[in-house]
Amino acid sequence: MHRFVYKSLLTCLLLGSSQSLAAPPPPVYRQEVVVAGSPFQGVHGMAVDGKGHLLASNLLGQSVHSIDLSTGAVSTLVGPPLGGADDVTLGPDGSIYWTGFFSGRLMKRTPDGKTRAIAKDLPGLNSLAFRHDGRLYITQLGRGADRLLEADPSGRKPPRQILSGHGFLNGFEFGPDDKLYGPLLMKGQIARIDVDTGSLEIVAQGFTMPVAVNFDSSRENLYVVDSARGELVRVRVATGDKEVVAKLPTGLDNLAIGPNDQVYVSNMVDNDIHVVNPADGSIRPVVEARLSVPSGLAVAPDDADEQLYVADVYAFRRVGGRDGKISQTTRALSTRMTFPMNVSLGAKHVVLSSAYLASVQVLDRATGDILRTIPNTNGVQGALELPDGTLLVAEATTGRLVKVDAAEPAGITVLAEGLKGPVGLVTDTEAAEPGVYVTEVRSGQVTRVRLSDGARRTVAKGLKAPEGIARHPDGGLIVAEVGRKQLVRIDPATGRSTTLASGLRIGLPESEGLPPGYIPTGVAVGRSGTIYLSSDIESALYRFVPAP
Incomplete structure (x- = not known):
């Protein structure tokens, strides 16, 4: 009997060991510069x-x-x-x-x-x-x-x-x-x-x-x-x-x-x-410089050229993810655009949000025309458009996730509250129960919020100041863990975190008078699996290309 238990235990240990050895190694990425940096983040007096x-x-x-x-x-x-x-x-x-x-x-x-x-x-x-x-x-x-x-x-x-x-x-x-x-x-x-x-x-x-x-x-x-x-x-x-x-x-x-x-x-x-x-x-x-304060990033999942939409705070720019060429710029001050700090893409629209000038703006994706400006003084960070045209907005100061009705005048409904500095948003609308993943910069969590009723589930915890978040084509969540200056992949089913890159130049100290997340570090993932990251410290853009 003892011999049987010993042999069974040994078999389990060996099986566990072989399974552990068979686990795939973390992916390897090559870091490259998309747009080189600057000594300033917008120069003034x-x-x-x-x-x-x-x-x-x-x-x-x-x-x-x-x-x-x-x-x-x-x-x-x-x-x-x-x-x-x-x-x-x-x-x-x-x-x-x-x-x-x-x-x-x-x-x-x-x-x-x-x-x-x-x-x-x-x-x-x-x-x-x-x-x-x-x-x-x-x-x-x-x-x-x-x-x-x-x-x-x-x-x-x-x-x-x-x-x-x-x-x-x-x-x-x-x-x-x-x-x-x-x-x-x-x-x-x-x-x-x-x-x-x-x-x-x-x-x-x-x-x-x-x-x-x-x-x-x-x-x-x-x-x-x-x-x-x-x-x-x-x-x-x-x-x-x-x-x-x-x-x-x-x-x-x-x-x-x-x-x-x-x-x-x-x-x-x-x-x-x-x-x-x-x-x-x-x-x-x-x-001279090429960017001012690159923060939020977005890329269309079907774009083979992986053109980046960049919330550059004092401008909204389109940048070639592969060649770094700036093809279009909408400038603050000379237009009605407020200072964008986050950006997301819908089928027909671009959504910009700004804690700087307390607003969310909806733009026509084809023409760049500003269609709506919605004031919000609650420290708006991530904002995105749902398939029915409803806007979802993270209020970092109040800790709320709110819905803004597609109709005018805007009607606001609180979907979830009690979040600790919500910053980044990415949807999970193809699931049986559609939801949204939220980074909480204060609690160090990634949380999934169900869109039907606001029910929450903790996906990952123990992170340090997570900000930008994006979906990888394989379903994983790519998160800028600013507090540890690293880029991580999170399995949304298990919460397991894998470090993809570390020692990154991201994470200016938070400033008095601005909401949690300050200048958000943006993350976007192209259809090739290339990850794009903004650097607030260097006013630069980087890409992380998967090794062959």
Whole structure:
């Protein structure tokens, strides 16, 4: 009897061992670059330091950079999470000051490298400039605010309001008369403001979206960038006369006047900086890029060319998955498109969602026309269209999965709640009980939600900050596990996780004022089994090609 038990046990162990040995090894992938990266994630405000360098602010990348004007080399002065800057300037003592649009913090870095917040709780903090007597002024623009304030450079006194409701005063500068000159973005005007009395008068008008101004060395000419038109305009302050100096791509964000009155212009849509010679209008690049902030990705399952749809935050682009060629771009600011952070494809439509500007948009897939814009202030992340036209939206801030009716006006129904930071969505509509897989960045789970009644089932757990998710042609789930900087395959039946690639350049720190998932890391899988991945850290696109 003992001998029989021993032989049976031995047989089971041997069978188990042989089955284990027979299990297929994890697939092998070759990592390749689709689109090379950039030092920025959308470049914004700038300042010339007088030492041959240009300071540049990087809001979504949470960094302040220094650019060597002789070589174009970019270095990081302040990195994440403290460097989330919408605008940057130099103080009289050599300190660097910058504004946190999402964090609501006014930051200061002293010449000895000490960094701290000198004002807090200022949502929409945007532009800043020093007056010639050393007084510092800041604006709040958007996120429920439209104010001009005076701030204490030492941080000892709270900011003091000068004006409110003036029309979104953006990148401004003080003139030789100690008055503030700046664009009223919502009114298409350039204003002159006496900060001592609060009086405001219009210097020039007729712009579409003026976003920043700077004086040249004569202090008589004011240069203006019009973002929607892509124009650098010279305004004669005494008369208000305007002259277009250079025509650039739309999406301009800021400017700075350098040596010999050369004008440095940033473009957040193209994530680059150019310098314009106002004497002849010639333009040359300083820092170039091909993408701005690639996040959500999608590819049509029947597309043999595997063309990628890329939510690039400041643009929506179509990129060749095989050759990296950008074939089509829809630009923010110059169109009605809001800043897309996620993208999904339906049979006839493209669905974009943006936590940045709190909306979901439905586009005609063939023409790119915007058909619907649905406001949602609950930290929208993944959004997709079901076969009946209903939209399914992940609200990362509330932890809900909601249905938006296809009819107008939109009717919203809560399908599931209690999710921990839902970010990525992918459907499973061909199953007997159709559902959707959801990544939960806070709980580290992949959850399946049944579409008929919202019933939930945990598919996988123990992940660290899962974000992007896609279906592989073999039925597996491909997930960007951002917290471990790796790409994993999950068997939806067993929950078993297999690492496909590790050591990836993904996962910027979360930012104050943005929902869980921040800039989502996108994943898409082509019909060939090639996996595509966006890198928020590098502003790049990669592909993982299965080995033969």
